Amino acid sequence: MMTSLAKAREAWQQPDTRLQQAAGRIGVRFRNLELLRQSLTHLSYVNELSPHLRDAVRQSNERLEFLGDAVLSLLVAEFLFRRYPDAPEGELTAYRTALVRTQTLARWARQLGLDDVLYLGRGEQPEPGRPVSERILAGAFEAVLGAIYLDRGIGVARRFLIRLLEAEADERISVHQEANYKGRLQELTQERLHITPVYRTIAVSGPAHQRTFTAEVLIGERPLGVGHGPSKRAAEQEAARRAIERLMAEGVDRDHGAL
Known part of the structure; x- marks a missing residue:
């Protein structure tokens, strides 16, 4: 008979409906769904499946989060450069800071419904009535962006992100300006x-x-x-x-x- 740990490991290695659901919410058709799965997999979840920390890190979304952070910085800088052609470097830097915040990335993750499709370990599962932490959501958003970049290229990653930026860039920047x-x-x-x-x-x-x-x-x-x-x-x-x-x-x- 299979142990509960073996069953969990086997289930994780098989396609499941949450990946199709996540891809639909994100609005990107992934060629490699395993990249999407990895982007949604928190280290705490893999640690419960893998006895080897090195293997767990490779399978979690931490590496994709690292890549997604760089892609995010580039695409936001490009977006602001084109949207505000007369703004000096100092203002563009301030605008980017106002947009790329943990709270903003976490909110985008919730808008996309990522909080419902994340693979989380028992220790990171939110208590009933409480949301997934902003830190985890922001990291997942960056990891998803990294996965989109690897799977579909910079153009699709740009279109995915610009939809979110267009919806609130002017408002967020205005609030930032008024507050500072x-x-x-x-x-x-x-x-x-x-x-x-x-x-x-x-x-x-x-x-x-x-x-x-x-x-x-x-x-x-x-x-x-x-x-x-x-x-x-x-x-x-x-x-x-x-x-x-x-x-x-x-x-x-x-x-x-x-x-």
């Missing part, structure tokens, strides 16, 4: 004016449980923006936003002008 005015101001002033902004808190008001901070940002000796907020950080972000608006109105975003 200080970073944008620093990039702008260092690139155009060769000056680093300096922030200072100029007022604190209100009761202890409901403070309002007022911050000012200086570019050289010149006060360029004042902001208010419930924390020093929020006030500085608002000051930076106002400073950016002022610099753009003055054309500093277009020309290397002096203050």
